[in-house]
Structures are given as C-alpha cells and as structure tokens.
Amino acid sequence: xATHNIxxxxxxxxxxxxxxxxxxxxxxxxxxxxxxxxxxxxxxVGIDAPLSVNIEGHxxxxxxxMNKHATVTVNGNCGPGVAENMMSGMVRVTGSASQYAGxxxxxxxxxxxxxxxxxxxxxxxxxxxxxNGSVGHMSAFMAQSGRLVICGDAGDALGDSLYEARIYVRGxxxxxxxxxxxxxxxxxxxxxxKQLLDKAGITDCDAAEFRRYGSARKLYNxxxxxxxxx
Amino acid sequence: xxxKTIEKWLRESATFPLPVIADIQRAARTGIYDIxxxxxxxxxxxxxxxxxxxxxxxxxxLEGYRERCDTSVTLGTRYAKxxxxxxxxxxxxxxxxxxxxxxxxxxxxxxASEVGTSTTTGDGGMTPEERGHSDKLVYQxxxxxxxxxxxxLRKADAIEVVVGQGAKPxxxxxxxxxxxxxxxxxxxxxxxxxxxxxxxxxxxxxxxxDLAIKIQELREIxxxxxxxxIKVGATRTYYDxxxxxxxxxxxxxxxxxxxxxxxxxxxxxxxxxxxxxxxxRLAVQALKEMDMHRKVQLIVSGGxxxxxxxxxxxxxxxxxxxxxxxxxxxxxDNSPEYEEEYRKLGTSAGYYDDYQDGKDPAGISTQSDELAxxxxxxxxxxxxxxYLRVLTLETQTLARACGKSHVHNLEPEDLVALTIEASxxxxxxxxxTDWIPGNN
Ligand SMILES: Cc1cc2nc3c(=O)[nH]c(=O)nc-3n(C[C@H](O)[C@H](O)[C@H](O)COP(=O)(O)O)c2cc1C
Numbered sequence: 001x002a003t004h005n006i007x008x009x010x011x012x013x014x015x016x017x018x019x020x021x022x023x024x025x026x027x028x029x030x031x032x033x034x035x036x037x038x039x040x041x042x043x044x045v046g047i048d049a050p051l052s053v054n055i056e057g058h059x060x061x062x063x064x065x066m067n068k069h070a071t072v073t074v075n076g077n078c079g080p081g082v083a084e085n086m087m088s089g090m091v092r093v094t095g096s097a098s099q100y101a102g103x104x105x106x107x108x109x110x111x112x113x114x115x116x117x118x119x120x121x122x123x124x125x126x127x128x129x130x131x132n133g134s135v136g137h138m139s140a141f142m143a144q145s146g147r148l149v150i151c152g153d154a155g156d157a158l159g160d161s162l163y164e165a166r167i168y169v170r171g172x173x174x175x176x177x178x179x180x181x182x183x184x185x186x187x188x189x190x191x192x193x194k195q196l197l198d199k200a201g202i203t204d205c206d207a208a209e210f211r212r213y214g215s216a217r218k219l220y221n222x223x224x225x226x227x228x229x230x
Numbered sequence: 231x232x233x234k235t236i237e238k239w240l241r242e243s244a245t246f247p248l249p250v251i252a253d254i255q256r257a258a259r260t261g262i263y264d265i266x267x268x269x270x271x272x273x274x275x276x277x278x279x280x281x282x283x284x285x286x287x288x289x290x291x292l293e294g295y296r297e298r299c300d301t302s303v304t305l306g307t308r309y310a311k312x313x314x315x316x317x318x319x320x321x322x323x324x325x326x327x328x329x330x331x332x333x334x335x336x337x338x339x340x341x342a343s344e345v346g347t348s349t350t351t352g353d354g355g356m357t358p359e360e361r362g363h364s365d366k367l368v369y370q371x372x373x374x375x376x377x378x379x380x381x382x383l384r385k386a387d388a389i390e391v392v393v394g395q396g397a398k399p400x401x402x403x404x405x406x407x408x409x410x411x412x413x414x415x416x417x418x419x420x421x422x423x424x425x426x427x428x429x430x431x432x433x434x435x436x437x438x439x440d441l442a443i444k445i446q447e448l449r450e451i452x453x454x455x456x457x458x459x460i461k462v463g464a465t466r467t468y469y470d471x472x473x474x475x476x477x478x479x480x481x482x483x484x485x486x487x488x489x490x491x492x493x494x495x496x497x498x499x500x501x502x503x504x505x506x507x508x509x510x511r512l513a514v515q516a517l518k519e520m521d522m523h524r525k526v527q528l529i530v531s532g533g534x535x536x537x538x539x540x541x542x543x544x545x546x547x548x549x550x551x552x553x554x555x556x557x558x559x560x561x562x563d564n565s566p567e568y569e570e571e572y573r574k575l576g577t578s579a580g581y582y583d584d585y586q587d588g589k590d591p592a593g594i595s596t597q598s599d600e601l602a603x604x605x606x607x608x609x610x611x612x613x614x615x616x617y618l619r620v621l622t623l624e625t626q627t628l629a630r631a632c633g634k635s636h637v638h639n640l641e642p643e644d645l646v647a648l649t650i651e652a653s654x655x656x657x658x659x660x661x662x663t664d665w666i667p668g669n670n
Contacts, residue, residue, distance in 0.1 A: 123374070221423075
C-alpha cells in the first residue's frame with residue numbers, strides 16, 4: 001500500500017488533520033508519514049479509522065488526542081497531553097512525554113519508551129499505559145480504570161485519590177497519594193502485566209519484578225472520620 | 231409554658247440570629263458541612279436595583295404587538311464555520327445528567343427546541359434523550375471529563391469549556407452516591423453507589439496559554455466547525471474575560487455568584503464569587519477595551535428569572551443569557567402540587583433545595599426510576615417553552631418601550647440605578663442624578 005508522505009513545512013496541521021478525518025468511520029488502513037513536525041500542536045487528533053500514522057520528529061501538545069482505532073507512532077518526544085482522551089487504537093512514543101500523557105483516556109494502548117512527566121494517566125478511564133522509563137509526581141491522579149505500567153520509578157503522590165485503575169511499578173515509588181496502597185500481586189496480575197509488556201514490545205522487564213498498587217477504597221463515600229485525608 | 235416566661239422582650243441577636251444558631255447546632259450534631267443545590271440565598275445587588283428610563287420627549291417607543299422587535303442572536307461568529315443561530319437570547323444552562331433525571335433533560339431539550347434556543351449538556355456527558363430532543367446542543371468539557379468522547383463532541387453544535395461556575399468558582403463537584411445509578415456510573419466509568427468527585431482543575435491544561443492550545447486541539451478534532459465557549463464563574467471577571475478572548479473563545483459565559491448548582495457546600499455558594507450585576511459590566515468593559523464586544527459573544531447567567539432580568543443583562547451589553555434554576559422551576563421543581571411530599575422531606579414547596587439528595591418528588595433532580603417516572607417530559611417541555619416565551623415577550627416589551635427594534639439595541643444609557651451599590655457596580659447613574667460612584 002502506498003504511503004502518504006506529508007511534510008508539515010509544506011502542508012498545514014489543519015490540512016493533514018482534515019485529510020485524516022475524511023477517512024473517519026471507514027476501515028481504511030492506509031499509512032501516513034508525517035515529517036517536519038517540529039513541535040507543532042494537535043497533530044493527528046480526532047482520527048476514527050484504523051490508519052497507521054508515523055510522525056518523524058518531536059510533537060507539541062495533544063498529539064493523537066481522542067484517537068479511535070488508529071496506530072500513531074511518534075519517533076521523537078511529545079509535549080503535554082499525548083493521546084489525551086484516547087478511545088481505542090495505539091499510540092507509541094519512542095522518546096519521552098511531557099505532562100498529562102494519556103489523560104482521561106478511555107481505551108487503547110499508550111506506550112512511552114522513554115520517561116513520562118508528572119500526571120501521567122491522570123483521570124484515566126480505561127486506557128492501558130506502559131511507560132518503559134519513569135513517571136513524575138501525581139501520576140494516575142484520580143485514575144478511574146485501566147492499567148498503568150511503570151518500568152522505572154514513580155514520583156511522589158502516585159495514584160492519589162485513585163478509583164479502580166491498577167498500577168504496576170518496577171522501580172522505586174517516592175510516595176503514594178491519598179487512598180493509594182500497595183496490594184498483593186497474584187498470578188492473574190502477573191499474567192495481565194506480562195500481556196501488557198508483550199503488547200508494548202518490552203522484552204527486558206520481568207513481570208515478577210513489579211509491585212501492584214490500587215485503591216484502599218476508603219474515600220469512596222464521604223466519611224467524616226477520614227477528615228485527615230481531605 | 232412559653233408565654234409564662236415572656237416577661238421581657240425576646241431580642242434576637244444580629245450576630246447570632248436563629249438560622250445561624252440552627253446552623254451551629256446542625257454542624258455540632260452531624261460533623262459535616264451542609265451540601266445543597268439551588269443558588270445563593272443571601273441578599274445581594276441584582277438587576278432589580280436597575281430600572282429602564284423608557285421613551286419620553288426625546289425617545290420614540292415602538293408599538294407593542296405591531297412594530298417588530300427582533301430577538302435573534304448568533305453565537306460563535308469569531309472562528310466557527312457553523313455559528314449557532316438562536317431565535318431568542320435565552321439559552322438553557324449546562325445541568326448534568328446525573329444531577330437531573332433523563333426525562334428532565336429531555337424536557338429541557340423539548341422546551342428549548344420549541345422556541346428555537348439551545349440547551350447544554352453538563353458533567354456526566356451527553357445522553358441520547360438529550361441529543362435527540364435538542365435542536366441545538368452545547369457539549370460541555372469539564373475537568374472530570376466524565377462521558378467525554380469524540381463522537382459526542384462531533385454530534386454537538388457547540389463546545390463549552392467549563393473553567394468554573396458562579397455557585398462555586400474554584401470548586402469541583404460531588405455527585406453523592408445515592409444518585410449514582412447503574413447508568414450514571416457506566417457513563418462516568420466508575421463503580422455504582424460511590425461518591426463521585428468532579429475535579430476542580432482540568433487534567434490536561436493549566437492556565438490560559440495552555441487553554442489556547444487545548445481549544446486549538448478541540449477545533450482541529452471538529453474541523454473548526456463548532457463555536458467554542460469558555461464558561462467562568464464570576465470573580466476576576468475583567469481579567470478572565472480578557473484571558474478567555476486571548477485563549478481563542480468564540481463565546482464567553484459568565485456565571486454570577488447567585489447561579490444555581492446541583493450540589494455544593496453552602497459556605498461556597500454563599501461566600502465565593504461576585505454577583506451577576508457587576509460581572510456583566512466587567513465582562514463588557516473588557517470586551518470593549520479589546521474591541522471584541524459583539525465579535526466574541528457574551529452569555530450571562532446567575533439568577534435570571536424574568537424578562538426584566540434578560541433585558542437589563544442585554545442592555546448592559548450581554549448578547550444572551552442562560553438559565554438554570556428558573557428552567558427547573560418551569561419544569562415543575564418546587565411546585566405546590568408536591569407539598570405533601572416536600573413536607574415528608576422536612577421542607578416545603580418554594581424552599582426545596584436538596585438537589586443533591588436524589589429524592590426530588592417532582593422527578594427532576596433524581597436518578598430514581600420511580601421518581602423520574604412521575605415527571606412527564608412532554609408536559610415539562612411545554613411548560614418550559616411557555617416560560618421562555620413569556621421571558622421573550624417581557625424582554626421585547628421593555629425594549630419597545632425604549633424604542634428598540636432589536637433587543638440588542640438596548641444600552642446602558644436606557645438604565646438608571648436605584649441604589650448606590652448597583653450604580654457603582656453596573657456603572658449606570660443613580661436615578662435622578664448623573665452620579666456614578668467611582669467615576670469622576
Ligand atoms: C441542577 C443543576 C446542575 C448543574 N450542573 C452544571 C454542570 O454540570 N455544569 C456547569 O457548568 N454548570 C452546572 N450548573 C450551573 C448552571 O449551568 C448555571 O451556571 C446556573 O444554573 C445559572 O444560574 P441560575 O440557576 O440562577 O439560572 C448546574 C445548575 C443546576 C441548578
């Protein structure tokens with residue numbers, strides 16, 4: 001299949017997004033190669049088709065935002081909010097990602113091969129996020145569901161006010177946020193972890209090396225006896 | 231026994247009047263602050279403190295019922311390819327499915343559509359009932375992002391980024407567990423029956439510079455078709471308006487402190503934010519200074535009840551108003567027909583404000599199927615349409631009296647203030663004087 005080559009020095013972000021949206025709702029699996037991204041914002045947002053989009057270079061804010069079905073690869077680093085509110089599909093970042101990676105995403109898989117900054121997976125609502133490196137503070141803040149896998153370390157206040165999302169960390173955790181606790185890791189957890197690592201193509205981490213964190217569910221219903229936590 | 235002890239005048243303390251004493255007693259009994267719905271109940275300067283001058287020797291009025299007085303308004307002319315055209319300058323404010331029942335949301339859509347205006351989703355996402363019955367539907371993007379998805383975004387006619395609400399600027403939300411039915415829980419990706427916090431900050435942007443990029447993303451996703459509104463609670467309204475313009479808003483929604491809410495701490499409702507009256511004036515001042523008045527449209531809300539309120543908001547420079555509590559009352563909230571049930575809940579028709587509780591006998595602010603089934607969305611929609619028609623007729627009556635062939639031709643010059651406070655806030659002269667406090 002022919003690859004569409006788009007040079008963002010010659011085509012605007014508006015035009016490339018419009019061209020991608022023309023395929024929304026179809027089963028089109030065409031390949032798109034975007035060059036000269038140069039940190040531009042909102043590249044490849046709002047796609048709703050099983051396209052394959054390769055971005056050669058760094059991107060700004062909200063790359064692949066609200067993605068459905070597409071596979072978007074950023075060969076570079078990402079600004080804030082990569083794959084925010086993603087519904088399905090896959091987004092892979094070969095470099096590192098800034099704040100709020102995968103924020104509020106409902107589904108699909110976000111892979112960050114480098115590190116992710118603060119608030120990775122904030123308010124996540126079903127997405128799976130695999131970070132090969134470390135994540136910054138307040139990651140998985142108010143995370144509702146889905147799984148966050150951190151192969152490196154996690155910053156302070158991990159999983160603060162967590163709901164039903166599951167967090168796996170291989171390295172050190174600076175500190176846990178309110179209502180986030182370590183939970184025993186059972187075979188079924190190792191199995192899901194291995195599956196996620198495999199899907200993300202991470203081969204040098206053993207599922208046995210991770211710890212699991214989740215919600216203590218103490219803040220689920222307001223209770224004055226939990227005053228200290230509020 | 232009581233009479234026997236009255237041998238001297240019982241003097242109520244101004245510092246500790248009976249309601250304050252009751253509040254202290256309640257706090258001591260329960261150990262938790264009061265959370266309720268409705269809006270601020272305290273006195274504050276309002277549009278009631280302004281009056282129109284009407285036509286006179288130097289101004290010609292228009293003939294009632296004969297000479298046209300237009301009420302149409304177009305929102306989103308700055309960037310959107312498809313601005314919203316409304317027949318009347320009164321819209322229905324965002325009220326969440328979750329806070330309100332599905333049939334109540336449907337009725338809001340029916341009523342608004344019947345008279346050619348828009349309705350707005352709310353925290354918790356878009357329901358098919360609401361989309362199906364609303365000709366024009368504004369889709370809110372809130373910090374919680376409950377139910378947020380690109381399909382509904384594309385189905386919307388406009389997008390409203392909610393930064394804050396007048397009832398609680400700087401506050402998030404809390405939908406209490408008793409209102410988290412299976413359907414509400416599923417829409418919000420959370421377990422049933424737990425209290426759901428709605429965050430007070432957006433998860434993926436901080437500050438106006440980020441918001442500008444966020445709005446760019448939303449426009450890119452929707453191919454620059456839809457107007458993007460920014461809604462703020464009234465506080466630092468002058469600066470917020472300027473920052474919203476800079477962030478790329480097509481429309482700014484300013485919600486005054488008396489604006490309604492589904493569930494907020496009483497202390498927040500009554501003590502944070504500024505009233506709608508000064509907020510309109512500040513927003514218009516900012517828009518004018520930026521040469522953006524009428525280019526970026528201004529919607530004002532918070533305590534709008536009558537055509538007089540609508541006309542005064544427009545005269546001060548708003549393009550449209552938005553209503554929440556008044557719309558619910560039109561649907562049947564606080565109706566005397568439920569007096570018996572209200573009594574059982576320890577309240578009375580006209581005082582009911584426990585929207586957070588889910589026990590609404592009118593079937594409006596509830597998620598109980600049984601209670602919601604009592605509410606008829608067709609009848610409710612018709613009542614809302616009636617009410618919106620009355621608001622429109624009243625607005626036109628006042629505009630005609632001032633000689634205006636379009637309600638947008640009303641201007642501050644048509645108004646004077648009855649109190650020094652209102653005069654200072656609205657910057658219209660105190661009646662009978664040419665004095666505006668603060669102006670030289
Ligand atoms: C029951 C109820 C639910 C509300 N839910 C929301 C909401 O989800 N999002 C929002 O921005 N504002 C919400 N509001 C505030 C309204 O959008 C609006 O700002 C306010 O009601 C206007 O003031 P008024 O009620 O005096 O007309 C809600 C208000 C009420 C009464």
